[in-house]
Amino acid sequence: QVQLVESGGGLVQAGGSLRLSCAASGRTFSSYAMGWFRQAPGKEREFVAAIAGSGRTTYYADSVKGRFTISRDNAKNTVYLQMNSLKPEDTAVYYCAAGRTYYSETYYATRREYNYWGQGTQVTVSS
Numbered sequence: 001q002v003q004l005v006e007s008g009g010g011l012v013q014a015g016g017s018l019r020l021s022c023a024a025s026g027r028t029f030s031s032y033a034m035g036w037f038r039q040a041p042g043k044e045r046e047f048v049a050a051i052a053g054s055g056r057t058t059y060y061a062d063s064v065k066g067r068f069t070i071s072r073d074n075a076k077n078t079v080y081l082q083m084n085s086l087k088p089e090d091t092a093v094y095y096c097a098a099g100r101t102y103y104s105e106t107y108y109a110t111r112r113e114y115n116y117w118g119q120g121t122q123v124t125v126s127s
Contacts, residue, residue, distance in 0.1 A: 002026050002098050002116040009094060009121030012086055016125070020081040022096030022118055030054070033099045033107045034072060034079040035114060038092035038123075045095070047109050049081060054104040064090075086125045093120040 008020040020036070030053045039045040049070040050059045058070050067086075072079040079096060097114035108114060 002032065004096050004098060004116055004118035006094065006096050006118045006121040009123045011124045011126065014086060014088055014125055014127050016086050017082070017084045018086065018123060020083065020094055020096075020121060020123075022079045022081075024077045024079070024098060026077070029077040030074040030104070031100060031102075032116075033101045033113075034070075035097045035099070035108060036070060036079075036081045036094060037097060037111065038090075038094045039120075040092040043092075045111060047111070048094070050107040050109055051079065052105045052107045053101055057105045057107055059107050059109055083123070086123075088125045088127045091123060091125050093122050095120045 003025040006022045035050040036048040037045050038048050051070045055072045067084050069082040096118045098116040099108045099114040
């Protein structure tokens with residue numbers, strides 16, 4: 001069982017930055033690929049970024065590529081999402097997710113491959 005707790009959301013002006021954190025419980029954090037998803041009001045939850053258990057392989061949605069950076073610290077059981085050049089359309093509840101893997105370079109870009117989800121943190125970008 002893995003429990004995930006997100007933090008770092010808030011209100012920021014367009015062009016600003018935020019850093020989200022997701023702390024995970026358990027002793028096998030590096031065995032999980034981690035991902036960030038977001039859900040805006042009235043929309044489906046969408047993929048944002050993913051990172052393999054090793055931390056060496058990452059993948060991004062086109063909408064955030066070049067602006068967001070996902071990283072992880074396996075010693076601290078924490079995954080991060082650095083968000084720069086924020087836009088009003090980035091406004092959403094952001095969720096982190098964990099998916100069990102058996103290869104250190106595996107990452108997942110779809111919801112069904114993630115087993116555990118956090119409660120979410122609100123990010124609001126004002127224009």
